[in-house]
Amino acid sequence: MDGPSGSGKSSTSRGVASKLGLRYLDTGAQFRAMTWWMLQHGVDVDDAAAVAAHADDPVLVSGTDPAAPTITVDGTDVAGPIRSTEVTSAVSAVSTVPAVRGRLLREQRAIIGDGGIVVEGRDIGTVVAPDAAVKVYLTADPEARAVRRTAEMSAGTDITATQQDLLRRDRIDSGRATAPLAMADGAHHIDTTPFTLDEVVDQVVALVEEASAASEGS
Numbered sequence: 001m002d003g004p005s006g007s008g009k010s011s012t013s014r015g016v017a018s019k020l021g022l023r024y025l026d027t028g029a030q031f032r033a034m035t036w037w038m039l040q041h042g043v044d045v046d047d048a049a050a051v052a053a054h055a056d057d058p059v060l061v062s063g064t065d066p067a068a069p070t071i072t073v074d075g076t077d078v079a080g081p082i083r084s085t086e087v088t089s090a091v092s093a094v095s096t097v098p099a100v101r102g103r104l105l106r107e108q109r110a111i112i113g114d115g116g117i118v119v120e121g122r123d124i125g126t127v128v129a130p131d132a133a134v135k136v137y138l139t140a141d142p143e144a145r146a147v148r149r150t151a152e153m154s155a156g157t158d159i160t161a162t163q164q165d166l167l168r169r170d171r172i173d174s175g176r177a178t179a180p181l182a183m184a185d186g187a188h189h190i191d192t193t194p195f196t197l198d199e200v201v202d203q204v205v206a207l208v209e210e211a212s213a214a215s216e217g218s
């Protein structure tokens with residue numbers, strides 16, 4: 001499941017995984033955890049060489065229960081801190097560093113290798129798991145994405161500023177040389193703007209059921 005920020009990847013992926021009894025991996029949380037570690041250790045996130053030099057230092061553990069996903073860095077629970085505005089502002093820069101992507105790619109494939117999982121991010125269908133049984137690319141209008149994100153934040157958060165940050169990250173995530181955000185070959189595109197979360201979950205569950213019926217029939 002790929003798509004830009006606020007398109008509904010996390011909530012849809014968790015809903016689909018829960019309904020189908022699958023595991024769940026939020027790769028954005030892994031990039032955020034790497035970014036949190038860099039900021040904690042005073043690494044200049046705009047210095048790609050400095051970030052690359054520390055790419056293998058943090059120890060990340062991702063819990064894959066869709067009802068209660070977890071993430072720790074060096075044994076510390078960082079589920080809250082990785083959503084801070086500081087991490088959100090810095091995460092696209094850290095995500096452009098090939099050493100960071102390479103390290104996380106290895107860990108993502110190891111987790112996926114255990115089978116039965118919904119994985120969400122920016123490059124899952126294109127790079128991490130191009131042979132996935134079902135690939136989904138979610139989008140939503142920028143206004144809808146900003147309204148959804150702002151609703152999650154504390155009262156008084158400015159929708160215009162949130163939308164500007166989403167669009168800034170879209171530009172970096174889509175324009176980077178390594179594994180840019182892009183729709184994978186064979187992906188199903190769902191524009192979630194007019195649909196409720198439950199409707200999108202049902203659409204994706206139907207795609208998975210169709211794919212599994214087709215593979216049993218072949």
Ligand SMILES: Nc1ncnc2c1ncn2[C@@H]1O[C@H](COP(=O)(O)OP(=O)(O)O)[C@@H](O)[C@H]1O
Pocket residue numbers: 003004005006007008009010011012148149152192193195196197198200
């Ligand atoms: N189809 C939808 N309609 C309305 N709100 C949605 C929909 N899908 C997700 N949301 C809400 O939008 C917000 C952002 O969704 P999220 O799943 O975190 O997006 P992403 O992982 O793509 O950034 C969440 O508060 C979520 O509950």
Ligand SMILES: Nc1ccn([C@H]2C[C@H](O)[C@@H](COP(=O)(O)OP(=O)(O)O)O2)c(=O)n1
Pocket residue numbers: 004005006027028029031032091092095120121122123124169173
């Ligand atoms: N597979 C991935 C997942 C996320 N990233 C990067 C790009 C995103 O701006 C950040 C954060 O991702 P995340 O999915 O947490 O972002 P949102 O919650 O949608 O705002 O990580 C990536 O480069 N590749």
